[in-house]
Amino acid sequence: MNIRSYTSVADRRKALEKELRVDLGHVGSFTLDESVASSRNCENMIGAAQIPMGVAGPLLIGNKKYYLPLATTEGALVASVSRGCKAITESGGASVLAVRVGATRGPVFKVKNMEENSRLFEFVMSHKVKFNQIAKTTSGHISLTNVETNSVGLYRFVRFTFDTRDAMGLNMVTFATQKIVTFIESQLHIPCVSLAGNYDVDKKPSWLNIIYGRGTEAWAEVIIPATILQAVLKTTAQRLYDVWIAKCMIGSALSGSMGFNAQYANIIAAIFIATGQDPAHVAEGSVGITTADVKGKDLYMSVYLPDLMVGTVGGGTGLATQKEALSIVGAKTSQEFAEVVAGAALAGEISLLASLSEGTLARAHERYGRNR
């Protein structure tokens, strides 16, 4: 069979069922707008995967209460985040900060020698205004905010950073970068080897993204009083701190990990899938640092997520269930959305580290995820 030859989702699915002698009835049961999804989001569409969606919260951030839609197949996750939300909310809420760094593309050029390399360097650093003009011809929602460059041998890497408003914007920045690159090539006759030279760095964990930030950088923090540590989390500040330093600091240092945290990936994957973010960005979103500090008998906790590629428009955010999940969050901007993600990550850290400090991790999983 030629999977590409079918024009209807149902026909393609049926042909596949016949070819493989399988039943795809559930995959075929969906309410998404087929014509949109099959043309914009997914080629060779045969239906949809259904991922159970739960809700955690309310989570108090500043003065606003949020509910968190989490799409997951892993028992105990929603319960864990819920408990963290409760602890934060009862403690007076989390403080958060999100800074939009921007979406990046990092093309790589190949020069003939050091002199041509210098010429390219000068050109790139002196044409930011022009590059921005070019970018703006590709979309009314984009502007160039930063240009960084470095060179190794005959390769010059350039990292273009764009403001893409409330879109995650990777496609937009790809188009804009393509046009900028074409302009550079036409002016200097120096070829671009690759429009994306892993200097973006897209969908890989990298120190470059951690150090420069990518997408949105977000911080969240809370002070949890001793009473709530006891009542909600069944632990103490000192015990939770002891787990934190052993696991998130020394354990991660010894393991050569880029993630000095407990479980960012779990929370990010679940919110990303629910709300139509690109789940491949979990690869970069899971890096970052959690800190703890004992304040008398109370506990300070914080999260730092330097590399959150999120948006509230574009990509998968327009699909029916994803749009509804976004309406549960109710964030007005991608920045606010990133703040909620950071708050959710904070809830996840608090709850898991508390569990570990009380030796209840295995029990929680036994209770919620019996089938494995």
Place this chain on the structure above:
Amino acid sequence: MNIRSYTSVADRRKALEKELRVDLGHVGSFTLDESVASSRNCENMIGAAQIPMGVAGPLLIGNKKYYLPLATTEGALVASVSRGCKAITESGGASVLAVRVGATRGPVFKVKNMEENSRLFEFVMSHKVKFNQIAKTTSGHISLTNVETNSVGLYRFVRFTFDTRDAMGLNMVTFATQKIVTFIESQLHIPCVSLAGNYDVDKKPSWLNIIYGRGTEAWAEVIIPATILQAVLKTTAQRLYDVWIAKCMIGSALSGSMGFNAQYANIIAAIFIATGQDPAHVAEGSVGITTADVKGKDLYMSVYLPDLMVGTVGGGTGLATQKEALSIVGAKTSQEFAEVVAGAALAGEISLLASLSEGTLARAHERYGRNR
């Protein structure tokens, strides 16, 4: 409202709709077995996210043809993988190898001093048989295959590796490790600070996992003749090689990335979501190395994925759409499934690197992902 107080998915969803004044009609439209999903996979369930599912393939691996279910909201991905599959299949198929390393848990103990530390070291290294016996009392599907340990200051980290057959097995190994840890504590009176000490390393990119491997390690390779490079991929061996070395090698080296590849995360996220794997494992699964080599006018390409946490039973694999997606793959074991993932990753690398070498990346996205 108290989100936890509802017993029915519908009631909880309706209460949330009322509280937030939103419409969650699509989220509420699902065919998954609610009683199973809400008790085993997702607490506080309100419905399901629908992720468009497409199919790429056939992909020839050895003598067998596979179809790849890909759940994604990112236009161009399925088309890209399809093209890679076509190139591989027409080239005679990919060779693959998957080795089950096993699921790991890495508890951390805190000793009083170097002497107690040595005592713990000796105990841990001399009780593997006993630990295995303990593990086996927790499940008939688990066995302990390896114990590694290291120490920093007063902390001793132990990495237990288990064979969990065709399950990804993280919950199983958590229970087994809990019981082993309780035994150690009872014998030595040395407290375990945390059952999971980021020495696992679970759901974070880490060199420890890359070096030791985690879950399943997988390799795939193919030689693509010049004719197919031209006909299917519109490029040449040399041009694709040039992109590979600039991007996957030098670009990643300069960026401090753990991913020396083009887009493993895209493919892994899409297959993981479709087939009920834990998408948080994209955080570790996206690391690994792609290589290219020019053989006359033909091209050799390979992928190496050291850290694939996958299974064909347990977790989300039993849910209706996920089960159907697995039936599309038709892998009989988790090892075979990992081989298919490696083959799919190889297809993705070939297609994206070819696109970049021809400057068509932006065009492909323009065509398939117009809305952003």
Place this chain on the structure above:
Amino acid sequence: MNIRSYTSVADRRKALEKELRVDLGHVGSFTLDESVASSRNCENMIGAAQIPMGVAGPLLIGNKKYYLPLATTEGALVASVSRGCKAITESGGASVLAVRVGATRGPVFKVKNMEENSRLFEFVMSHKVKFNQIAKTTSGHISLTNVETNSVGLYRFVRFTFDTRDAMGLNMVTFATQKIVTFIESQLHIPCVSLAGNYDVDKKPSWLNIIYGRGTEAWAEVIIPATILQAVLKTTAQRLYDVWIAKCMIGSALSGSMGFNAQYANIIAAIFIATGQDPAHVAEGSVGITTADVKGKDLYMSVYLPDLMVGTVGGGTGLATQKEALSIVGAKTSQEFAEVVAGAALAGEISLLASLSEGTLARAHERYGRNR
């Protein structure tokens, strides 16, 4: 004995000889100016270590020929660099580029909460002129060129970069940073936890230094014609390229190394010790990327050293033998000195990779380092 109680080098040495019943006659034989060395360079001085110094070269860089003083105890190193110099020089010389990034200090402050953190951020980013004025009161040779800052939890890290002219300048920047920090503390009443918060990053390999650069960033490149590859290096472009990609790219990627090169550390350690640089900076200086490229039958090779902490005045450069070694190099500025170091590193890479490509590494060491 109290080693600190002696005022003369000879008395201290004699007391130690008596106490330990050892003979330190050679350590006591030195021509360095004892009063200077014992007061500025080395407390509790008992004499001097003698490190054999050899010379490699001439090395043609641009139009100028350099000789390289190398202090080493490792047989084969000087011979190896010499051979690389010969290949470069006969090929018409290396092109080099050195950019002074500056010496850095990275203090860390501890705030009470996110608001105080923002206040500190605003203050730091808006007082660069003032900070520079303060810096200039500590030395006539220093100026502040850059301020970078990031925050995790309650910690705010600031990276001050200074121009210290031809001095490596770490002590100068420590004094200047101390005074700036005191000013910040006095204005905001936010305590500095540590004047050096591993955000410098001093004397540790780090991605922050690689990405931002530290001290001087340097590049060197050369094209070696096939005839010289054959005559001087006994290899071909393709063979050397094959070693490079296997070792410096894929081997380093697989090993989680920050050094994508063959032997920068050897060359840097030897030049640093000879010329009075701080050899502890080998810890950061050994990172960086070597590239190779086949041009027909000729070979392009390059080195990139992002983190060279070097100077031609101050520190150990004023000591007698070190000063003489610097006179052999004849560099007029620290920038020129860094260029020579880069050229020397290039020579080392060429020679070692050539050796490896011909299987002669073991033989060279057998010949020159028989005693091990």
Place this chain on the structure above:
Amino acid sequence: MNIRSYTSVADRRKALEKELRVDLGHVGSFTLDESVASSRNCENMIGAAQIPMGVAGPLLIGNKKYYLPLATTEGALVASVSRGCKAITESGGASVLAVRVGATRGPVFKVKNMEENSRLFEFVMSHKVKFNQIAKTTSGHISLTNVETNSVGLYRFVRFTFDTRDAMGLNMVTFATQKIVTFIESQLHIPCVSLAGNYDVDKKPSWLNIIYGRGTEAWAEVIIPATILQAVLKTTAQRLYDVWIAKCMIGSALSGSMGFNAQYANIIAAIFIATGQDPAHVAEGSVGITTADVKGKDLYMSVYLPDLMVGTVGGGTGLATQKEALSIVGAKTSQEFAEVVAGAALAGEISLLASLSEGTLARAHERYGRNR
């Protein structure tokens, strides 16, 4: 001039003086055995660099007191280590542990395809006894202790680990590996691309070495009572702890550093140069983790150095001043020597972290290193 054409050190030096019109009188003043040094340690020898040598100590380790020879040009270093030694010694001494991992060589082979790769894998893993026999024919002081291997694409990397008794042994293992590699090539007709494939990993910071260990792994720890913290170090347990966590943990995590410590490189460079170790190994030796813990009002501190390439025979250890410096240490084995290095590193950490906690770092450098 042709620097290689001179047979006497003096003639070569004089020719260079004439050519460059410089005075190398101090370089020419040395007492090292010229015939040995110029034939075994340093080609093209012209004399020796004199590095001021100071002594710190006594340092109590277990029941034995050690003095530490430190060759350095950096004022304040010896004083700093001395203070740390005093604090440790008055606290009852450090506990240390050193484990000889062994010297490694990591050749890389290039296969034709996955099948040949498997054949090589099987051969390598099943011939350890034979490889050891081969190794032993190259030296009476060597034995093969471990073989590790991994593969990417067409490259198979093998890491041979050898016991080289009290020699650092890199040359020995190079010869042995060469012979083993020749055997493998002759049996399988699979070519070795490079005898050293950066899988050793020699003289580069790498996670592979940290995780597997290289040379000798060493640990040291001490508990410093509050009274000594106050009297000797002018600080408190809590203040020093605060610096440690901000700098060595969070600062290093944020900077992407492999060194979670304060100043290992300083101490290692100074001892290595004094005692004839290879100072290029500072590149790997400076990695590792320092920990602190508050015990009431006392302080626990530890160091972990996973990658110490040291020896007490061979290399530069036989040179006159180096031999004398080793006699100051008085270590009977390389293992004992590594223990002393760990103890010295611990002293350096304690002293510098104490200084930073009291804001006296700048003052110490002002006092001891005035000239910069």
